Amino acid sequence: MTENPQQVTSASGPGGAIYDIGYRRYVGPRLGRRFAVRSLFAHTVRGAFGIGRGGRAKVVPFGLLVILMIPALVSLGVGALAGGAAEAFDPITYQGYYSITQAILFLFIAAQAPELVGPDQRNKVLPLYFSRPILRSDYAFAKLAALVAALMLFSLAPQALLFFGRILQAPDVGDGISKNLGSLLPILATACALSLFYAAIGLAISAFTPRRAYATAAIIGLFIASNAGVGILWQLLRGDARRILAFFSVETILAGVAAFFFDEKSENMIVRRADLPGWSYLVAVAIIAGVCIALLFRRYHVVET
């Protein structure tokens, strides 16, 4: 360590020279707020997959990803063995896949959303973030965008596998493309809606309950209570009034959105029987996600540091 930053000392030896150049000023570029927000986004996406947080943190996300891919692999495997003959009997549709995705991503949200925002509050890292060239709302935005992106990756991975697998398995690739291409936009649109919906709910709950266990319990509770509650009430009630129940469970809302985008009959019994206009589910997603996002931003606007 030199006393003077300008002074350069050297120790020459057979291995070369070691220079102590003292404190060096940083003269490179300072990229400011946009870069900072992008960095937080990337850091959070990595965190959602447990990357950079040790081996154990990767078990849940990657385990769920593998489970999520299994139906697609089985479907393609059967298709490969049976040739074109199996296509007619393949129970897996793009729309139907989202009911599997939805159930598994719910576990992902319950496990990972608290992990993305809880520790920063628990360990009081927020003051360090807020002393950077970003706004409090930038922090909330980066976290939300990162979780949406992670969920998009999760929802699209099996769909992409199925999509390209089916095209390649078709006797004629051109034919395969024309058969499957129509599903591309619905696949993307449903993934967007699902990801935004889950991310907004998961983060809003997690941001208010920094204790991981509480947040996970609250998310699981909300999903199970809404799904089971609507299922039970559907059986108990009769008449037109019960149709509105379809807006009150995570499962039916997302099933309704998927059916709307794919422009098909829903695979969900309640959604099919309720027979509500498809766009109304999209409105439900927009309202619920909007309220959750507003709560999330509000939380970071006022949270004490």
Place this chain on the structure above:
Amino acid sequence: MPLIAISDLTKRFPGVTALDSLSVEIEPGIVGLVGANGAGKSTLIKILLGLLAPTSGEAEVLGMDSRRDGIRIRAVVGYMPEHDCLPPDLTATDFVTHMGRMSGIPSDGARERTADVLRHCGLYEERYRQIGTYSTGMKQRVKLAQALVHDPRILFLDEPTNGLDPAGREEMLDLIRRTGTEFGITVVVSSHLLGEIERVCDFLVAIDAGRLLRAAPLASFTQLTDLLAIEVEDRHDELAAMLGSRGLSARVDGSLVLVRMTAGMGDGPYDIVRDTVVDLDLPLIRMEQGRHSLEDLFRAEENDEAVAAGAPS
């Protein structure tokens, strides 16, 4: 132009005034911000970072308005909070690099800077270990490193020696001194312990209950702080007068008689006090030098000025 210009700054929270028309200018160097707990030090730092809006008044940092230019200010200043603020499951290297990027430094630069500042802060092989395994002293070093990673022009340190053992305090103070002198970064360091802060600062800003008590070079503080307190049971006035007649500047303060000590007097004053007490046949209860708390300093400060004014010598 001063690095930090604060004029008439007031911050009120519901039920409490944290800062009360505070005005002070801060020039480059190592600046101590002293005051008792709750004096408004942390509030002042948060306003300067643009994280809190003042109720009234202005604060400029590097010529930028703290209300409007918070983002630009935070790009070029560093902040080390008082409390724990580190994620236990990341390594120091990963965390400080991440914080460098959060300050707008591109990834390559952030990695390079991280290696530099961790080394400067005295973290070597440990930096690849998770922060959760660190001692308090090592965590303080990481906290300092994250505040330095973007090569700030001003560094705000909020009670950096809190929770450290004496050796750790010594090392932290040494680091602060080096940051200010070698690195050429202006350091504003807050503390409620004057004895500690006066070892590293060259300028002192003292606040109490949100008001500025005094802002002056450290030298002018210490000149006035050497007071000898003599506690006797009664006849204080007589003692003070007799000490005065024997060449000491003394005044009565409650049950104490305070004598101003000047450098170069040696043991002389003690002998005079002893002889005077004997001559007056007074029961001497205690004789004490130095102050251990900030409150004492401020009180003595006022008293000393009174001594200086009342007893020219």
